[in-house]
Amino acid sequence: SQQGEEDPQALSIQEGENATMNCSYKTSINNLQWYRQNSGRGLVHLILIRSNEREKHSGRLRVTLDTSKKSSSLLITASRAADTASYFCATAPNNAGNMLTFGGGTRLMVKP
């Protein structure tokens, strides 16, 4: 079953602009992860944020987590055409080990 919702479902921006994607979830979680998927291929792990963390950075990526609102956001700064992909949040609920439930995903297109 789908744990979370992501918005927007699709986002189109120009190269150099920032892209922000949001994710909401329903249950208590151990951590929240973001994955990237290029055009119907495998997923690549981007970043993990624990439930006791509020913000995390990795290169051009910034993730925030608000457990009181059960929401997270992924910001990609200075986007590039190569960032064009689908982005999914995935939650690992408490006491469920590494059983990930993915959100609906945001399809990002970065125009050169």
Next chain:
Amino acid sequence: DTEVTQTPKHLVMGMTNKKSLKCEQHMGHRAMYWYKQKAKKPPELMFVYSYEKLSINESVPSRFSPECPNSSLLNLHLHALQPEDSALYLCASSPSLLAEETQYFGPGTRLLVL
């Protein structure tokens, strides 16, 4: 080697056929997963193996039969599938079932059932 490989890349099968999908990893991971992904939808967990034993079966129909012959290999046997089973089937692995461990995904097998 941080790669998960899947074969075949593409598969077309009739509803009466029997086929198998194969997944392999050589990272020493002891947890392996099968996901199903329909077009423009998120991946949905089907099966989880931990130390070669089936840990989770997310109410998947019996026409899908997983097998973990050793710690590096994961198979998904397909029999009497329906057209609605057409999807991208993704395999993943992680060091264990502990939360906070990254799952590494293969490129997937794109299955078409006619």
